[in-house]
Every structure is written in C-alpha cells, then in structure tokens.
Amino acid sequence: MTAAEQYVAAAYLVVFVVVLAWVVIVATKLERLEQALQDVSVVREARTDEPALAEPTRRTASARAPHGAVEAEMR
Amino acid sequence: MAATLRRAVHSENHRLIRSAWLALVLMAGAVALIAYYAPEDADQGLSQKIFYVHVPIAVTAYACFGWGAWKALRHLSRGQAGADMESYVAIHVGLVFGVLTLATGSIWARISWGTWWTWASDQLVLFLVLFLFYSAYMMLRFSVADGPQRANLCAVYALFGVVLIPVSFFAIRLSHDLIHPVVFNQHGPQMAGSMLLTFCVAWAALLALASTLYRIELAGKRIDRRLRALKELHT
Numbered sequence: 370m371t372a373a374e375q376y377v378a379a380a381y382l383v384v385f386v387v388v389l390a391w392v393v394i395v396a397t398k399l400e401r402l403e404q405a406l407q408d409v410s411v412v413r414e415a416r417t418d419e420p421a422l423a424e425p426t427r428r429t430a431s432a433r434a435p436h437g438a439v440e441a442e443m444r
Numbered sequence: 445m446a447a448t449l450r451r452a453v454h455s456e457n458h459r460l461i462r463s464a465w466l467a468l469v470l471m472a473g474a475v476a477l478i479a480y481y482a483p484e485d486a487d488q489g490l491s492q493k494i495f496y497v498h499v500p501i502a503v504t505a506y507a508c509f510g511w512g513a514w515k516a517l518r519h520l521s522r523g524q525a526g527a528d529m530e531s532y533v534a535i536h537v538g539l540v541f542g543v544l545t546l547a548t549g550s551i552w553a554r555i556s557w558g559t560w561w562t563w564a565s566d567q568l569v570l571f572l573v574l575f576l577f578y579s580a581y582m583m584l585r586f587s588v589a590d591g592p593q594r595a596n597l598c599a600v601y602a603l604f605g606v607v608l609i610p611v612s613f614f615a616i617r618l619s620h621d622l623i624h625p626v627v628f629n630q631h632g633p634q635m636a637g638s639m640l641l642t643f644c645v646a647w648a649a650l651l652a653l654a655s656t657l658y659r660i661e662l663a664g665k666r667i668d669r670r671l672r673a674l675k676e677l678h679t
Contacts, residue, residue: 371490372555373489373490373491373555374490376491376494376551376552376554376555377490377491377493377494379551380494380497380498380547380548380551380552381497383544383547383548383551384497384501384544384548387540387543387544387547388653391540391657395660395661395664398664398668399664402664402667402668402671405668405671405675406671408675409671409674409675409678412675412678413678416678
C-alpha cells in the first residue's frame, strides 16, 4: 500500500468512524429515553391501577360495614 | 390537540426515514463514483480523492451553521416555538462536520504539503476560528440555566457567528492564499466534468447525511423534552 493510498484510506476511515460514533451515541440516548419512558409508564400504570383496585373494595366494604370501617380498610 | 401532535410526529418521522434512505443511496453512489468513475488528478494523484469528502464536509458545516443562524433569527424575530432547539441542533451537527473538516484537511495537508497544519494559510486559520467560535457557543449554552434568557443569548451568539462564514469562505480568494488550492473561482469550477459530477453527488450525500443526523438529534431532543414534561406531571 502506497503512502497516498494510506492517507486516502485514513481520511475516509475518519469520516466513517465519526459517523459510527454518532450512531453509537444516538443508540445510547435512545436506550436512556426508553428507560425514562418505561419509568413514566410504570408510574402511569400504578396511578391507573390505584382507583381500579380501590373502587370495588370500597363498594363491597361500604355494603357490609359502617363508614369508619371502610376508612380503616382504605388506610 | 393530541391528534395534531400525533400527525406532526408521524409526518416528521416519515421525513426522517426518507432523508435517511436518500443519504444512504447518495452515499453509496458517491463512494462508487469516487472509487471507479472520478479520474486520478494529474498533479496530486490519488491523494486528490480526499477532495471529494473534505470540501463537501466543509461546505456542509457552513450550511449547518447558516441554518442554525436562520433558526436563531426566527427565534428572535418571530419567537417561533422550537426554533432555539433547532438552532442548537444545527450548530451541534455543524460542529461534528467541522471536526471532520479539520481532520480530513489535516490528512490531506500531510500528504500534499508535508505538514499536518500550517498557520500561514488564512483559509485554515479562519475555519479554525469559526469552529472555535461555535465551540464556545456550546460553552455559553451549557453555562446558562434553561429558559428564555438562554435561548435569546444563544440566538444572538449564533447570529454573530454567521458573519464568519463568508469571511472564512472568501478569505482565500481575497488574500491570494498560495498554499490552499482554489478550485471554484470566478471562471467556474477548475476540474473535469466527471470530477465535478462526483463532487456534486458527494456534496448531496453529505447534505442528506447532515439533514438525517439533524432530524434524528432533533427527534431525540423533542422526545426527551416531552418525557420530562410527563415525568413532572406524574410526580
């Protein structure tokens, strides 16, 4: 390989490596965003599940027990 | 409201995918043209092939800085939503292309002039000044707290920087720099038609690549911002 070939190859390799590094950085960011999205989803699901779980308990309890007992159960 | 947002995101994603495909096709075409079609330069030989990547990258860096300044102007004049973010991302992409310009230029200088860098060339020094100016933009941006004040400061800074682009571009022509070669002068491009075609395809490829990187980066920043807002809502 001549010196000219080596330098031309190096120039193109630099461009390739920088673009590749960019792709790796973007992939890392994407992973972080996915994690953040998952965290938000977990919080949202927990929020959605809360009233759904609490609602039937309250109804059955209120049908059977006096008000104070329902509050105690909720706590 | 949600439907409009969904439509905008869908349209943006569609444009991103189209831009990525265009970049890929053009890059493949450019590499093929450089390797098999463009003739070797009679004077410089094989090392002249660096020209097809070095010059388009430099011009793309100018384009990115110019786009960043345009978005900064839109932010200042019309208060366009998201223009500050777009300006920042354009300058960020411009800096990556700036690094590549300096790196490929140094390699070409080493084989052509026998040195990695020379302070005697106005073109080189002015491009370095431009690059450092926009690097300082990043320092400014990350030293001020997020908010309207930072957006305004950065927009003004980006607008000042754009003045350096024509200075850097025309410096070589004005100063009669004998070190850095001039290919495009008032008589048009000083090269064969096959070389010009290869150069144009390579330039289009790098513009498409810059556009794709810009859209990817912007999409990531927008998602990040929305997620932060959602997190704040849920905590």
